[in-house]
Every structure is written in structure tokens, then in C-alpha cells.
Amino acid sequence: xxxxxxxxxxxxxxxxAWYNEVVAKAGLVDRGPAKGTMVIRPYGYRIWELxxxxxxxxxxxxxxxxxxxxxxxxxxxxNREAEHVEGFNPELAVVTHAGGKELAExxxxxxxxxxxxxxxxxxxxxxxxxxxxxxxQWANVVRWELRPRMLLRTTEFLWQEAHSxxxxxxxALRETLLALDIYTTLARDMAAIPVVPGEKTAGERxxxxxxxxxxxxxxxxxxxxxxxxxxxxxxxxxxxxxxxYTTAEEQQAFVHTTSFGLSTRMVGAIVMVHGDDKGxxxxxxxxxxxxxxxxxxxxNKASEVEHAAADLAxxxxxxxxxxxxxxxxxxxxxxxxxxWELRGVPIRLELGPxxxxxxxxxxxxxxxxxxxxxxxxxxxxxxxxxxxDEFQRDMLKRATQFRDxxxxxxxxxxxxxxxxxxxxALALHCGNPQCEDDIKAETAATPRCxxxxxxxxxxxxxxxxxxxxxxxxxxxxxxx
Amino acid sequence: xxxxxxxxxxxxxxxxAWYNEVVAKAGLVDRGPAKGTMVIRPYGYRIWELxxxxxxxxxxxxxxxxxxxxxxxxxxxxNREAEHVEGFNPELAVVTHAGGKELAExxxxxxxxxxxxxxxxxxxxxxxxxxxxxxxQWANVVRWELRPRMLLRTTEFLWQEAHSxxxxxxxALRETLLALDIYTTLARDMAAIPVVPGEKTAGERxxxxxxxxxxxxxxxxxxxxxxxxxxxxxxxxxxxxxxxYTTAEEQQAFVHTTSFGLSTRMVGAIVMVHGDDKGxxxxxxxxxxxxxxxxxxxxNKASEVEHAAADLAxxxxxxxxxxxxxxxxxxxxxxxxxxWELRGVPIRLELGPxxxxxxxxxxxxxxxxxxxxxxxxxxxxxxxxxxxDEFQRDMLKRATQFRDxxxxxxxxxxxxxxxxxxxxALALHCGNPQCEDDIKAETAATPRCxxxxxxxxxxxxxxxxxxxxxxxxxxxxxxx
Numbered sequence: 001x002x003x004x005x006x007x008x009x010x011x012x013x014x015x016x017a018w019y020n021e022v023v024a025k026a027g028l029v030d031r032g033p034a035k036g037t038m039v040i041r042p043y044g045y046r047i048w049e050l051x052x053x054x055x056x057x058x059x060x061x062x063x064x065x066x067x068x069x070x071x072x073x074x075x076x077x078x079n080r081e082a083e084h085v086e087g088f089n090p091e092l093a094v095v096t097h098a099g100g101k102e103l104a105e106x107x108x109x110x111x112x113x114x115x116x117x118x119x120x121x122x123x124x125x126x127x128x129x130x131x132x133x134x135x136x137q138w139a140n141v142v143r144w145e146l147r148p149r150m151l152l153r154t155t156e157f158l159w160q161e162a163h164s165x166x167x168x169x170x171x172a173l174r175e176t177l178l179a180l181d182i183y184t185t186l187a188r189d190m191a192a193i194p195v196v197p198g199e200k201t202a203g204e205r206x207x208x209x210x211x212x213x214x215x216x217x218x219x220x221x222x223x224x225x226x227x228x229x230x231x232x233x234x235x236x237x238x239x240x241x242x243x244x245y246t247t248a249e250e251q252q253a254f255v256h257t258t259s260f261g262l263s264t265r266m267v268g269a270i271v272m273v274h275g276d277d278k279g280x281x282x283x284x285x286x287x288x289x290x291x292x293x294x295x296x297x298x299x300n301k302a303s304e305v306e307h308a309a310a311d312l313a314x315x316x317x318x319x320x321x322x323x324x325x326x327x328x329x330x331x332x333x334x335x336x337x338x339x340w341e342l343r344g345v346p347i348r349l350e351l352g353p354x355x356x357x358x359x360x361x362x363x364x365x366x367x368x369x370x371x372x373x374x375x376x377x378x379x380x381x382x383x384x385x386x387x388x389d390e391f392q393r394d395m396l397k398r399a400t401q402f403r404d405x406x407x408x409x410x411x412x413x414x415x416x417x418x419x420x421x422x423x424x425a426l427a428l429h430c431g432n433p434q435c436e437d438d439i440k441a442e443t444a445a446t447p448r449c450x451x452x453x454x455x456x457x458x459x460x461x462x463x464x465x466x467x468x469x470x471x472x473x474x475x476x477x478x479x480x
Numbered sequence: 481x482x483x484x485x486x487x488x489x490x491x492x493x494x495x496x497a498w499y500n501e502v503v504a505k506a507g508l509v510d511r512g513p514a515k516g517t518m519v520i521r522p523y524g525y526r527i528w529e530l531x532x533x534x535x536x537x538x539x540x541x542x543x544x545x546x547x548x549x550x551x552x553x554x555x556x557x558x559n560r561e562a563e564h565v566e567g568f569n570p571e572l573a574v575v576t577h578a579g580g581k582e583l584a585e586x587x588x589x590x591x592x593x594x595x596x597x598x599x600x601x602x603x604x605x606x607x608x609x610x611x612x613x614x615x616x617q618w619a620n621v622v623r624w625e626l627r628p629r630m631l632l633r634t635t636e637f638l639w640q641e642a643h644s645x646x647x648x649x650x651x652a653l654r655e656t657l658l659a660l661d662i663y664t665t666l667a668r669d670m671a672a673i674p675v676v677p678g679e680k681t682a683g684e685r686x687x688x689x690x691x692x693x694x695x696x697x698x699x700x701x702x703x704x705x706x707x708x709x710x711x712x713x714x715x716x717x718x719x720x721x722x723x724x725y726t727t728a729e730e731q732q733a734f735v736h737t738t739s740f741g742l743s744t745r746m747v748g749a750i751v752m753v754h755g756d757d758k759g760x761x762x763x764x765x766x767x768x769x770x771x772x773x774x775x776x777x778x779x780n781k782a783s784e785v786e787h788a789a790a791d792l793a794x795x796x797x798x799x800x801x802x803x804x805x806x807x808x809x810x811x812x813x814x815x816x817x818x819x820w821e822l823r824g825v826p827i828r829l830e831l832g833p834x835x836x837x838x839x840x841x842x843x844x845x846x847x848x849x850x851x852x853x854x855x856x857x858x859x860x861x862x863x864x865x866x867x868x869d870e871f872q873r874d875m876l877k878r879a880t881q882f883r884d885x886x887x888x889x890x891x892x893x894x895x896x897x898x899x900x901x902x903x904x905a906l907a908l909h910c911g912n913p914q915c916e917d918d919i920k921a922e923t924a925a926t927p928r929c930x931x932x933x934x935x936x937x938x939x940x941x942x943x944x945x946x947x948x949x950x951x952x953x954x955x956x957x958x959x960x
Contacts, residue, residue, distance in 0.1 A: 030600060030603070033554050033596060033599055034552045034553065034587050037552060039548070039549050039550065042545035042546065042615070045545075045546050045547045046545070049546060065522035065525075065526070066522065066525050067520055067521055067522045068519070068520040068525055068638060069512070069519050070514060070517035070518065071622075071636055072517060072573070072622070072636065073513065074513050090579060091579065092579075093577070093579075093587075094575060094576070094577040094578065095573050095574060095575050095589065096574070096576045096577060097574040097576060097586075098572070098573040098622075098624045098635075099570060099573075099625075099626065100569070100570055100572075100624075106577075107514050107573075109589075116512065119513055120510060123510070135522070139620075140551055140620065142551075142552070142578075144578045144579030155578075156552065158548060328609070330609065
């Protein structure tokens with residue numbers, strides 16, 4: 001592979017081309033043989049595994065137990081909840097034949113599992129003592145996409161979907177907000193993404209939900225990416241699937257259900273929030289390799305250098321640092337530097353014969369001030385964990401700065417239309433879905449969320465001048 | 481729920497009914513709405529998670545990296561390898577419609593992923609430097625089953641499937657044997673199952689494999705359960721998907737591939753190897769709860785007892801013991817004892833006001849000698865880990881004894897036919913597939929494996945008197 005093959009389009013020239021090239025060349029994903037499908041390669045999957053391990057612990061802490069529900073769902077189940085079927089019907093993949101025969105009733109591949117889980121909850125819940133019931137599954141889902149995009153919108157993707165049933169509406173609502181906190185924390189602490197949590201407007205809700213909450217992330221082209229959602233489903237699914245319980249007073253009542261999901265899309269968010277013209281920049285906490293050592297083995301000290309690199313790697317690994325030695329003999333150090341920059345490794349250690357004599361290694365940070373400096377080989381295992389922590393903090397700081405620099409309070413239509421071409425607009429809105437549609441038609445921007453932390457504000461709608469809704473400003477942006 | 485609902489059929493009366501009742505009543509699984517599908521409930525899924533965590537580490541240790549491949553595979557891919565298509569065609573589930581339209585080419589839901597992974601390997605492998613390539617995925621697969629059985633044979637199940645490509649045949653063969661060792665170790669050390677590793681005869685091979693290895697477990701009805709398989713695929717898939725590399729001498733050559741998989745079926749094996757007439761018996765290393773504390777709260781010391789139980793649970797958890805307090809107020813202690821026996825918890829601790837005064841708790845082991853004895857509450861966290869280790873060893877010993885007691889060397893047909901009604905027969909066989917079919921037709925027994933550790937033996941075929949093959953005895957048994 002020549003250097004040209006690794007070169008990528010500059011973000012400002014074509015952000016979309018930059019993205020497609022980076023996710024492929026960095027080895028995160030590849031296209032599958034069937035249209036719109038994706039292969040998650042080991043380097044990309046490892047990022048997902050690291051997110052997954054953390055999120056799994058957080059969801060269990062909330063009281064959920066993992067389980068697994070069938071992927072194939074009778075088609076009739078989707079017709080039981082009117083909004084749900086309307087929302088998902090156009091995206092369904094349908095199994096009509098199996099075992100060499102046509103099926104009596106077609107089976108749908110789950111696009112999400114409210115229906116089948118609702119059906120089982122109806123079976124398992126009888127008394128108020130069975131509540132709350134909290135279940136989570138890690139699974140694949142299929143939603144047919146007309147305009148697929150690796151990691152962001154593919155016909156099949158991986159996610160967790162959590163589902164809960166509660167006796168009280170207030171408990172169910174609280175659950176959706178606790179889940180939103182979990183997602184916000186995960187994005188911030190693992191992915192170094194300063195997402196904005198908030199509620200979706202009516203037109204942007206999940207099909208079948210009474211309230212949908214979201215975490216929205218700002219990409220480096222100023223667009224928004226919905227990166228996780230939580231839903232209060234009221235008793236819609238309880239009525240559709242007859243999920244009832246006997247209260248302490250021996251009355252029959254419907255449960256209130258919630259669901260929330262976060263997917264491999266988060267890996268795409270990491271790419272687009274942090275990447276630059278050299279390629280990926282990975283937050284240390286989700287980086288498959290936090291440190292890559294490149295031994296410089298030209299000359300007659302080759303084997304000493306190789307041994308020293310392997311030894312340093314072992315000591316770093318013992319200190320809990322995910323470390324890799326790039327010992328590929330056929331490639332030059334310069335080629336490797338570019339390669340690991342493309343792949344976004346936070347810290348590169350260059351180790352040559354002269355470094356070895358001096359007892360040092362050249363530490364190169366992927367981004368930031370004083371990016372290149374010699375450090376002591378002996379002290380590296382004690383120093384590098386701190387450097388990684390600092391790197392993680394710097395990434396969050398940089399992304400927060402970028403988000404704030406590209407978020408603008410706007411109070412007139414021209415400023416609004418201008419702002420959403422490069423960032424997010426905080427604007428007052430009337431809350432009328434038709435007005436949202438007009439805005440979308442004219443600017444391609446949609447309401448991303450009513451931010452949880454938004455300051456109180458009232459006035460006139462940015463578009464139609466009617467009185468504003470929500471008592472605060474809404475984030476409008478173009479979105480993936 | 482009354483006590484009758486928890487009672488189960490005795491094993492000797494109807495082993496199959498016993499199994500179906502136990503997996504349902506213990507809360508391991510439930511039936512899904514579509515025929516042959518299964519819900520894995522939290523108690524069953526936790527067993528799988530514990531197996532999974534251990535196996536994932538072992539497979540990574542072997543050099544595999546986790547990845548994820550699309551579930552939907554173009555139908556034409558299955559026609560590229562002749563034996564593979566013949567073996568899997570009758571079991572395929574096919575998506576013909578998606579996004580509201582009929583697809584130009586139907587998509588098959590993976591029954592296994594050799595085809596799609598072969599296709600990607602062809603893209604990723606160019607040089608000998610790319611080899612070996614080792615990939616593993618945790619995934620769901622679909623195989624249409626006419627006679628579904630929870631955990632053992634369902635239309636959808638969960639598994640890991642590992643795939644590797646090697647330059648040399650010897651390396652690929654070695655990989656399949658290393659994988660077989662991993663499965664043998666996992667079964668023994670986690671599931672307390674003394675599986676017999678060995679090679680399958682030609683008639684029992686995976687569709688497309690040159691060699692198939694298996695671990696076979698003996699159930700308590702004397703039948704065998706194939707519990708994990710590894711395959712040397714030669715260059716069959718390399719030729720079908722054009723997986724070639726350039727050798728160090730600049731020649732083009734096909735790779736040699738392997739695959740190996742272990743599924744949620746292992747949870748079914750645990751049920752049928754260890755269970756008894758009271759229900760499940762879980763090996764401590766895979767038990768969701770290793771200890772359940774039942775507080776006896778009748779009388780006026782209820783709150784002291786509850787506090788002591790919670791405190792003991794915390795101390796046990798701090799000592800690394802998975803502990804649960806059954807505080808359900810509406811149920812009697814006796815009901816709970818039966819319930820946790822049904823659910824196979826290794827150790828139950830009964831704690832009442834008098835125990836509390838004496839500073840002791842009554843420890844009840846699920847099986848074994850001296851099953852019931854008082855132990856000091858203060859010393860429980862230091863003593864119980866050792867008791868659990870001993871329990872795990874005892875279970876393996878008991879299962880090994882059972883396996884050996886029900887495995888018989890047979891040298892004449894009558895003894896063979898008798899033996900396979902209650903256990904395994906070690907017999908000489910000619911190696912002729914037609915003769916295998918005759919044996920199956922007459923006794924329902926099939927060759928389970930040529931055991932790796934089998935002693936050398938030659939002579940005449942147990943069925944047809946032709947000279948024996950394999951230079952050792954073959955295990956024949958009825959199987960699930």
C-alpha cells in the first residue's frame with residue numbers, strides 16, 4: 001500500500017468524502033455484500049466493545065438484567081400499536097420462506113423489540129410485586145435504509161435496547177431520565193463527546209412514544225447526530241399487548257413502559273466529533289491501542305531496539321495501558337507514523353538506537369500543544385497513564401469549545417438560515433409541526449431537542465412569529 | 481403460585497418432560513411467539529454471560545480479534561461451496577421483501593458465516609504477511625428446525641463463531657485442535673462437564689469440512705450432546721471465495737481455513753448433565769447466584785434478621801461471592817427453599833432469630849454429603865469461597881463417575897444394542913457410512929466421535945464384521 005492510498009480528502013473540501021475514506025482506511029468498517037450492510041472490523045469492533053463494557057455496567061447498576069428475545073417477530077404484532085406500525089412499516093425486512101417452504105405468516109426481523117418484549121411482559125407480570133421489571137438486550141436489528149452510510153445508517157446495526165415496566169407513570173418517566181443521564185455520562189466520559197441531552201418535539205418522537213429524550217452531538221461539520229434515545233411509552237404498548245397487573249388493592253391496571261437504546265452509531269459519532277485531516281483521533285478510554293510503539297530498527301542495533309520495544313510494551317501493559325508494538329518489517333517508520341495517525345492512536349512512542357542509549361523514547365501525542373517530547377523509558381509506565389487522562393480531558397475540552405463556538409442564539413430568520421449551514425441555532429419556536437416542516441423545507445434544519453439545561457425564554461417563533469412554546473429555546477440543526 | 485406448579489416430573493419417568501419443565505419453571509427460557517423461537521430469560525442469560533466472558537478471553541488468548549459480519553447474506557453465496565449448500569439449504573430462512581419491495585436477490589439469514597467471512601477474507605488477505613488471520617464473532621444464527629427444543633435446537637440461537645485463515649495446512653489443523661482444547665477446558669472448568677473430545681466420522685462432519693472435531697457430553701439419560709465443534713475446512717472455502725495470498729516466493733496460493741463454534745446449547749447441557757428430580761443443579765462458576773440467603777422473619781425479630789441478612793450478603797459480595805437475599809414478603813421460607821432448589825443454587829443460607837443469637841447460619845448445599853450444617857456468620861465470607869470450589873470439584877467428579885459408569889466397551893451386537901439404550905458404547909467400526917446408517921436405523925445410535933484419548937484397538941466391526949477403521953474404538957450413542 002502506497003502513501004497515497006492512505007491520504008484522505010480534507011474535511012473542509014468534502015466532509016462526507018472525508019468520513020467515508022477515514023472509516024474505511026482506518027480499518028473500522030467495510031461494506032458487506034448485501035446492499036446497505038456493514039462489516040465491523042476488529043479495530044472498529046474493539047471501540048464498540050469498550051463502550052459496551054462500560055454501558056452494560058451502568059445499565060445493570062440501574063437495575064436491568066440482560067436477556068435475549070427472538071429476532072423474528074410475527075408480522076401481525078406490528079399492527080397492534082398504530083403509531084408503531086406506521087413508523088416502522090416502511091423499514092421492515094420480511095422472512096417469507098424458511099425450511100424450504102412458504103410461511104403461513106411472514107416473520108419480520110426486529111427493527112426494535114417493543115412488540116415481542118411487550119408480549120412476554122404480559123406473560124410474566126401478574127402482580128404489583130413483579131414491578132418494576134427491567135430488561136436489557138444486546139442485539140442486532142434491521143431497518144431497511146435507502147441511503148445507507150457506514151456506522152450511521154445501515155440496514156443492520158448493533159445496539160442495546162432496554163425495556164422497563166412500572167406501576168406508576170412517574171416512575172416510568174424517571175426511568176427515561178435516568179437512562180438519559182447514563183447516555184450523557186457515557187458519551188462524555190468514554191467518548192469525550194459533550195452531548196446535549198433534551199426532549200424531542202412531537203414530530204421527532206419515536207413511533208409509539210409519548211415522550212422521547214435524546215442526546216445530540218455536534219459533528220465537526222456543524223451538523224447534529226442523534227446518539228441515543230430514551231422513550232416513555234405510556235400505556236400504549238401495555239394496551240396493545242395487554243400488560244396488566246393486580247394492584248395492592250386487588251385492582252387490574254395497565255403498566256407504564258419505557259425503552260431506550262444506544263447503537264454502534266456512537267462509533268461514527270466519535271469519528272466525526274474528533275477526527276481531523278490526518279484521520280481519526282480516538283479518546284484514550286475507547287482506543288483499541290492507547291499507545292503504539294514504533295521501533296526504529298535500521299542499522300546494527302536492530303535486535304536491541306526490538307527487545308527494548310517489547311519490554312517497554314510489557315511494562316506499559318502491566319500498568320494497564322493498551323499497548324501495541326508495530327514490528328512490521330516491510331514498512332518504514334515514517335509510513336507507520338502516518339498509519340497510526342490515520343488510525344487515531346493517542347500516543348506514539350518512537351524508539352531508535354540513539355534513544356535507547358539515552359534511556360529515552362520520543363512521545364508523540366496525536367493532537368495538542370507540545371505534541372512531541374522525549375520521556376524516560378524507565379518512567380514511561382508511571383507517567384503515561386496520567387498523559388492519557390490529560391489527553392482524554394483535552395479532547396472533551398476541545399469538543400466542548402467547538403460545540404459552543406458553533407452554537408448561536410438567533411432571533412431573526414436570516415441569522416437562523418445562516419447559522420444552520422455551519423452549526424446549531426438556539427431559537428424560539430411555536431411548537432407547530434407544520435412550521436417545523438416549513439423550516440426543514442427551507443433550510444434542511446430540524447429541531448434536534450429542547451435542551452434539558454436550556455435557560456427559560458419566551459417570545460415569538462423564529463419562523464412564523466406565533467407565540468413560542470416550551471418556555472425555552474430549541475436547538476435546530478441539520479442532522480445525519 | 482402454589483407448590484404444585486413448581487413440582488417437576490421425575491427424570492426416570494420421562495426425562496424429556498423433566499427437561500422441558502425444569503428449563504421453563506426455573507426461569508431459564510420461555511417460548512417465543514414464532515414457532516421454534518426461544519426467549520432467554522435473565523436467569524438463563526446470566527449463565528450464558530458467565531460462560532461467554534470466560535470463553536471470550538480464551539479465544540482472544542488464541543489470537544482472535546472480535547468483529548461483526550452482516551447477518552443477511554446473498555442467496556447465491558451459498559451455492560459456491562457444493563457441500564455447504566447441500567448441508568444448509570433445508571434449514572435456511574429467507575428474506576424476500578424489504579423496505580416495502582421485493583428484493584432482486586433474496587437474502588439468507590446466516591445459519592453460519594463461512595461464506596460472508598470468506599468473501600471478506602478474500603478482500604483483506606493479499607500477502608503471506610496477512611496470515612494467519614483470526615476473527616471471532618458473537619452472534620445470532622437461524623437454522624429452521626422441524627423439531628425445536630429449548631436451548632438444544634431452536635430456529636434462532638446465540639453462539640460464537642471463530643474463523644481463521646492460514647498459509648499452511650499444518651497450522652490450520654493445529655488451530656482446530658487448540659480450539660478443541662479450549663472447548664474441553666471451558667466445559668470442564670466452568671460447566672463441570674467431563675466432555676470427551678474427538679473427531680467426527682465422515683458422515684457426521686460439518687457441511688464443507690475435511691475434518692470436524694467435537695466435544696461430546698453425556699446427559700443423565702445416557703444420551704450424548706454435541707456441545708461444540710471445530711472444523712478444518714481445507715481450501716474448500718478458499719477456492720469458493722478466491723482467498724489467495726502471495727507467498728514469500730511471490731507465488732499465488734490458496735489459504736487453509738478453519739472455523740469453530742459453541743452456542744447457548746451449552747446451557748442446555750448444564751441442565752441435563754447435573755439436574756435432578758428437584759430441578760437444576762448449577763456449577764458455582766456459572767451460577768447467577770452462588771449463594772441465596774433466606775431470612776426467616778416470622779416473629780418479632782424480623783427487622784434484625786433482615787438487617788443481618790443484608791449485611792451478610794454485602795460481606796459475601798465483597799468476598800467475590802454472587803449472593804442474593806430472597807426478601808419476598810409474601811412467600812414462606814419453605815416455599816423459597818423449594819424454589820431455589822428448583823433453580824439450582826449451590827448454597828442456601830437459612831437465617832432465623834435463633835441462628836442470629838447463636839451467631840450462626842444454616843448452610844445447605846444443593847447436593848452432596850453433609851448437605852446441611854451450621855456455620856459461623858462471622859467466618860462465612862472466608863469459608864464459603866472454599867466451599868464453592870469444593871462444590872464445583874464434587875460436581876465434576878460426580879459427572880465423571882456417571883459418564884464412566886455409563887460407558888461400556890462392547891464387542892458383540894446384542895451388548896451394543898443394549899448399551900446404547902442407557903449409555904455410551906465404545907465399539908470397533910468399519911468406517912463405512914452405510915454401516916453407520918444401518919446402526920442408526922436399528923438402534924437410533926450414531927457415532928459421536930473417535931475419542932482423542934482412545935486406546936489403540938483393531939479388530940472387526942461391531943455391526944458388519946468388516947475390518948475396523950480408525951485404529952481405535954468409536955463412541956456410539958443416541959444423541960440430542
